[in-house]
Amino acid sequence: MNQESQNVTDYPNSNTIFMVWKLQEGPQLKKIFQQLCALVLNLNNSVFNRFPDSRASCIMAIGYEAWKKLDLPTPLPKELANFEEIKGVKHTAVATPGDLHFHLRADNKSICFDMAIEISKLLSSVAESILEIHGFKYWDARSILGFVDGTENPHGEDRDYFAKVGDEDLTYKGGSYLFVQKYLHNMDAWKGLSTDEQEKVIGRSKENDIEMSDSVKPSNSHIALANIEGENGEELKIVRDNMPFGNPSTNEFGTYFIAYASTFTTVKKMLTNMFIGDPAGNYDRILDFSTAKTGTLFFAPTRDMLDDFSG
Numbered sequence: 279m280n281q282e283s284q285n286v287t288d289y290p291n292s293n294t295i296f297m298v299w300k301l302q303e304g305p306q307l308k309k310i311f312q313q314l315c316a317l318v319l320n321l322n323n324s325v326f327n328r329f330p331d332s333r334a335s336c337i338m339a340i341g342y343e344a345w346k347k348l349d350l351p352t353p354l355p356k357e358l359a360n361f362e363e364i365k366g367v368k369h370t371a372v373a374t375p376g377d378l379h380f381h382l383r384a385d386n387k388s389i390c391f392d393m394a395i396e397i398s399k400l401l402s403s404v405a406e407s408i409l410e411i412h413g414f415k416y417w418d419a420r421s422i423l424g425f426v427d428g429t430e431n432p433h434g435e436d437r438d439y440f441a442k443v444g445d446e447d448l449t450y451k452g453g454s455y456l457f458v459q460k461y462l463h464n465m466d467a468w469k470g471l472s473t474d475e476q477e478k479v480i481g482r483s484k485e486n487d488i489e490m491s492d493s494v495k496p497s498n499s500h501i502a503l504a505n506i507e508g509e510n511g512e513e514l515k516i517v518r519d520n521m522p523f524g525n526p527s528t529n530e531f532g533t534y535f536i537a538y539a540s541t542f543t544t545v546k547k548m549l550t551n552m553f554i555g556d557p558a559g560n561y562d563r564i565l566d567f568s569t570a571k572t573g574t575l576f577f578a579p580t581r582d583m584l585d586d587f588s589g
């Protein structure tokens with residue numbers, strides 16, 4: 279049967295709300311979850327119909343503990359497990375809990391806002407909100423660090439190939455692993471670096487977003503360590519949609535890292551390269567200016583599965 283995916287391969291939009299919820303046990307839980315699955319499908323259909331040009335969508339993804347708590351089908355998606363922290367000599371990719379993740383996108387913040395209101399209204403009797411972040415497109419898709427983010431994302435058929443589960447797990451074909459981390463940046467330290475030094479941290483030029491040649495790109499730059507290959511030298515990619523967020527008045531600035539992948543193994547390898555280093559100890563310098571405050575793995579089932587779950 280043809281399985282229709284959620285909007286995991288949509289391109290970044292101007293406004294995003296991310297929400298993570300923790301489910302509480304209770305007699306109403308399964309009933310509300312059924313209604314929630316129907317609501318997510320309804321929201322997508324409705325915003326598509328009402329605002330066809332806004333590229334609005336709502337993606338729901340489910341964590342390992344929640345999958346069990348909700349009695350969802352077994353066996354589980356092959357790689358769905360609790361994320362385990364990755365500890366390097368200096369920096370740690372922490373593991374934090376989360377049952378349901380919502381990724382709301384639209385060109386107009388009002389659409390994201392109203393979708394978040396509907397979801398929260400339904401969920402609040404059986405779940406607790408543990409994270410809500412309002413991300414936005416900063417200038418020409420720059421991260422808060424001032425560098426363009428997303429350039430080397432896959433396009434065309436590659437986008438589906440790298441974001442969605444394929445024939446290796448037929449039951450969950452068309453679904454997607456979702457990995458998220460909330461990072462906070464030490465902007466005072468970052469701004470203390472010259473542009474030249476910042477470019478060495480990222481591995482690309484700041485103004486024009488051009489990749490450094492291999493002969494000058496430092497081995498501990500972000501893109502040197504995040505760019506990985508498979509056993510046969512083939513490039514391994516993920517579909518990222520990082521969003522900046524922040525509160526200037528409290529000097530809190532961050533990046534919500536978000537990636538959809540056909541396999542969590544690729545994401546884990548990137549994280550290992552960044553946090554442990556390649557070779558070990560040669561860790562990603564972006565981490566000297568960016569601290570991971572959360573780290574959670576989810577699975578975004580297909581729309582057809584959400585339909586089944588809605589009862």
Ligand code: HEM
Pocket residue numbers: 421423425426427428429430431459461480482500501504505506516520533535545548549552564568
């Ligand atoms: C590339 C920013 C975390 C994976 C980039 C680029 C920037 C950036 C500016 C260069 C432009 C581009 O190709 O997108 C950030 C920031 C992060 C962060 C601000 C959080 C503080 C991560 C994490 C991963 C990752 C946690 C993986 C688990 C990648 C990959 C590339 C990339 C795969 C493309 C590498 C290439 O093929 O050239 N990132 N990133 N990033 N990042 Fe990150």
